[in-house]
Amino acid sequence: QVTLRESGPALVKPTQTLTLTCTFSGFSLSSGGMCVSWIRQSPGKALEWLALIDWDDGKYYSTSLRTRLTISKDTSKNQVVLTMTNMDPVDTGTYYCARLSTSYFYGMDVWGQGTTVIVSS
Amino acid sequence: DIEMTQSPSSLSASIGDRVTITCRASQGITYYLNWYQQKPGKAPELLIYAASRLQSGVPSRFSGSGSGTDFTLTISSLQPEDFATYYCQQSYRSPRTFGQGTKVEIK
Numbered sequence: 354q355v356t357l358r359e360s361g362p363a364l365v366k367p368t369q370t371l372t373l374t375c376t377f378s379g380f381s382l383s384s385g386g387m388c389v390s391w392i393r394q395s396p397g398k399a400l401e402w403l404a405l406i407d408w409d410d411g412k413y414y415s416t417s418l419r420t421r422l423t424i425s426k427d428t429s430k431n432q433v434v435l436t437m438t439n440m441d442p443v444d445t446g447t448y449y450c451a452r453l454s455t456s457y458f459y460g461m462d463v464w465g466q467g468t469t470v471i472v473s474s
Numbered sequence: 475d476i477e478m479t480q481s482p483s484s485l486s487a488s489i490g491d492r493v494t495i496t497c498r499a500s501q502g503i504t505y506y507l508n509w510y511q512q513k514p515g516k517a518p519e520l521l522i523y524a525a526s527r528l529q530s531g532v533p534s535r536f537s538g539s540g541s542g543t544d545f546t547l548t549i550s551s552l553q554p555e556d557f558a559t560y561y562c563q564q565s566y567r568s569p570r571t572f573g574q575g576t577k578v579e580i581k
Contacts, residue, residue, distance in 0.1 A: 390570065392518075400510075400518065400561055400572045413568035416475050449517055459565035460508035460523030467517050 355379035357389075357450050357465035364471050365440050371470060375433040375450030382428050383408055386455035389433040391424065394467075395446040405453070406433055442472045476500055476564050480573035486581040493549040495576045497562035502542045506566035509538055509547045512575075513558045521560075522547065552578070 361373035373391070380387055391403040404424040405413045414422050423436045433450060447469050451461035477500035487493050497507065505525040510518040520529045522538035525545055535550045549556055557580055562573040 392572075399575045400512075400563075402563070402570045402572055405568060405570065413570075415569050453565070457520070457529075458506055458508075458524040458527075459570070460520050460529075461510070461518075461563075462520045462523070462529065464517040464519070 355452060355463045357452060357463060359448060359450050359465045359468040361448070361468055361470065363469060364473065366474050367441055367472060369440050371435075371437040371440050371444070373435045373437075373448055373450075373468065373470075375435070375465060377431050377433070377450075377452065380452060380454075382406075382426055382431070382433070388453040388459065389426070390451050390453055390461060391433075391435045392449045392451060392461075393444075393446050394449070395443070398446070403448075404435060440472045445470060445472045475569055476503060476567060476571055478562055478564055478571050478573040480560075480562055480576050482576060483574065484577040484579060486579045487552050488581045489552055489554060491552045491581075493552050493556075493578060495547045495560055495562075495578075497540075497545045497547070497573050499543045499545075499564055499566075503564045503566035505541050506564055507538075507540065507545045508563045508565055509536075510561045510563065511556075511558045512561065518561065523565075549578075 357377040388407040390405040406424045447467040449467045451464040453459045507525045509522040512518040526538045559577045
């Protein structure tokens, strides 16, 4: 069974750096064709794709946020970490991680439950 | 970036209605188009991948079609559990953009 779980601080102050961890099980990110993405959703808004890391350590970012984002993986711990610098209240929302694979033509077939982040002083 | 445009943004429908949601990509994405359903307070769920392939466990009343730039999600007979927001997303090229969503409400 494939599962993903997001973790990180619920509250961050403006200008701080957010670090989120996605801990997964049931698959290996070192297997060819496997990827993990981060997606966020501001309250009442649409889904916004943030970043992706693949089995070959390829890293891809949202164009508008690329200067603030870093994605990395620790294959031995089955974790993917996303950092976002210079947090602002507009970054408040729910952050999800999800698995992608070639089996689903890179559709995100399993999602974590999401973690809510509030940016406030 | 590839821009994904969904229409309509919202719709009201009755149980048993046939519902169609469209998604247009700003450039050709072959069949790398996915559809997700999201209910309030829940994570999205994959309904359709590769434009027309039904995810395991998804009812057959859901179907997808299209290729290139124009795609459609159809619910053949709307059920109470289908009231939700639906998103298209392209997986052709990074950044992997989403549409703005279509909220399906009860008439």
